[in-house]
Structure formats: C-alpha cells, structure tokens
Amino acid sequence: MFNTIFRYFRPVRIRLGLFSAGLFVSVLVLALSGCQTAAKLPETVTVTQPPVTVTATITKTVTINPTPESTPGPTASIPSTGNSIVVSYTSLSNTTLTDNTGQAVNPRPGYIFLTATLDIENHGYEQFETFYGYFTMVVDNVEYRCTRPDLVEGYLDDVRLLNGGRISGKLLYEVPPSALANGFNFSYSEKDKATGESFNIQWLNLNY
Numbered sequence: 769m770f771n772t773i774f775r776y777f778r779p780v781r782i783r784l785g786l787f788s789a790g791l792f793v794s795v796l797v798l799a800l801s802g803c804q805t806a807a808k809l810p811e812t813v814t815v816t817q818p819p820v821t822v823t824a825t826i827t828k829t830v831t832i833n834p835t836p837e838s839t840p841g842p843t844a845s846i847p848s849t850g851n852s853i854v855v856s857y858t859s860l861s862n863t864t865l866t867d868n869t870g871q872a873v874n875p876r877p878g879y880i881f882l883t884a885t886l887d888i889e890n891h892g893y894e895q896f897e898t899f900y901g902y903f904t905m906v907v908d909n910v911e912y913r914c915t916r917p918d919l920v921e922g923y924l925d926d927v928r929l930l931n932g933g934r935i936s937g938k939l940l941y942e943v944p945p946s947a948l949a950n951g952f953n954f955s956y957s958e959k960d961k962a963t964g965e966s967f968n969i970q971w972l973n974l975n976y
Contacts, residue, residue, distance in 0.1 A: 851892030853956075856972040859884045861948055865919040865940075873919055879942045882952075883920055887936045888929060894962050896929040900939055902958045907947040911955060915942045 862881040865873050875881050882905070890896045900923070904911040917923040917940070924937025943952070954971050 851968060853893065853896055853967050853969045854889045854891060854972065855954070855969060856887040856974050857884050857954070858974045859952075865916075867916075868918050873916070875942050878944065880945050880947070881919070882941045882943050882947055884939045884941065884954075885922075885936070886924060886939060887934070889934045890929045890931055893931060893960060893967065895931075896933075896967065897926070897958055898924055898929055898935060898937070899926045899958075900924055902956055903939055904955045904957065905941045905943060905947070906953040906955055907943045908950060912941050912943050914939050916940055 860883045862883065863874065865881055867873055884905070886903075888896070888898060900914045900917065903924075904913055906912075920938045920940045922938050924939055925935065927935060929935055956967060956969055958967075959965060960967055
C-alpha cells in the first residue's frame with residue numbers, strides 16, 4: 769500500500785521540485801535584469817559654480833567754477849606769460865623848466881614839455897638796455913625823441929637791466945599840447961640781442 773502511495777506522490781514531488789527550480793531561476797533573472805538596468809542609469813553629476821564677484825567703479829566728474837580773479841589796477845606790475853618788460857609810467861606837463869645853471873628854459877612855440885617817470889622791470893629776458901634814445905613818445909602818429917636830460921633831475925640811467933632787475937627814472941619830451949587831449953604812447957626801438965626780435969613790453973599808464 770505504501771508503495772502505491774509513494775509511486776503516486778513521486779511524480780508530484782518531482783513536479784514541485786521542477787516548479788520551485790523554475791521559480792528561483794525566474795527570480796534570479798529578474799534580479800540580474802534589474803541590476804543591469806540600474807547599471808545603465810546615467811550618473812548624476814553635481815556642478816558647483818563658484819560665485820561671481822562683480823566690482824563696479826563709479827566715476828563722477830565734478831566741475832568746479834573757479835572764483836574769477838580780480839583784474840589788478842594800473843598801479844600793479846603785471847608780467848605776462850613768458851618773457852616781458854613791464855613799464856609803469858606817469859607824466860607831467862610843463863611850459864617852463866630850469867637847467868642845472870638855474871636858467872629858465874621854454875619849449876619851442878606850439879610845444880610843451882612832458883616829463884615821464886618810468887618804472888621798468890625785466891621779467892625773463894637776459895638783458896634790457898635803458899638808453900634814453902631807445903624810448904620815443906608817439907603823439908598823433910608822430911614819434912618824438914627825448915630831449916635835454918639836463919633839464920630833469922633823476923633822468924633815466926643808461927644801464928643793462930638783467931633778468932629780475934628793476935630801475936626807475938625820468939625822460940623829457942617836447943611834444944604838441946594835443947598829447948594831453950588825445951593821449952600818447954611809448955615806443956622802444958631796440959631788439960632783443962638774444963633772439964633779434966622785439967621785446968614784449970607792457971606799458972601801464974598810472975595817470976588813469
């Protein structure tokens with residue numbers, strides 16, 4: 769009897785064993801497939817970007833309006849840019865003068881004596897000569913030379929005025945009376961020996 773039962777269940781055990789083996793293989797295949805799929809997934813790459821520092825420079829332009837400088841009056845010596853000779857002067861008219869012997873001297877008819885007191889400054893030139901014959905007075909577009917140094921005390925000395933030098937003296941002219949009504953100018957005839965050019969002279973009339 770037991771043999772009969774054993775023979776009946778033996779095929780069942782074999783079938784169960786085969787079924788269990790097949791189930792194990794299927795699970796193993798699914799596991800391997802999952803691993804392979806997971807191996808194919810792309811890796812996640814984390815990129816850390818360094819912070820960017822931006823430096824901005826702001827430039828502001830400020831315009832400052834300088835306070836206007838006051839213009840000096842005629843009593844001030846105003847050296848120009850570069851080399852210059854500054855001549856400040858006053859004038860005084862006379863109809864009669866006295867020579868060094870005490871004798872009265874009159875101008876020619878129709879003329880007056882005009883005494884000019886000059887203050888001369890050299891700004892930048894190597895030298896400037898103060899010989900009275902180089903200075904002429906221009907009245908109504910006519911040049912008049914100096915006259916009679918003996919009629920004036922403190923006549924302008926004939927010197928060589930070097931850079932930075934200063935000298936004062938008087939010059940006497942015999943000119944028409946229109947010099948008082950219409951005014952006059954000065955002219956200097958000598959050239960700069962260093963360059964051969966005319967001097968840059970500023971004439972400042974201190975009578976006005």
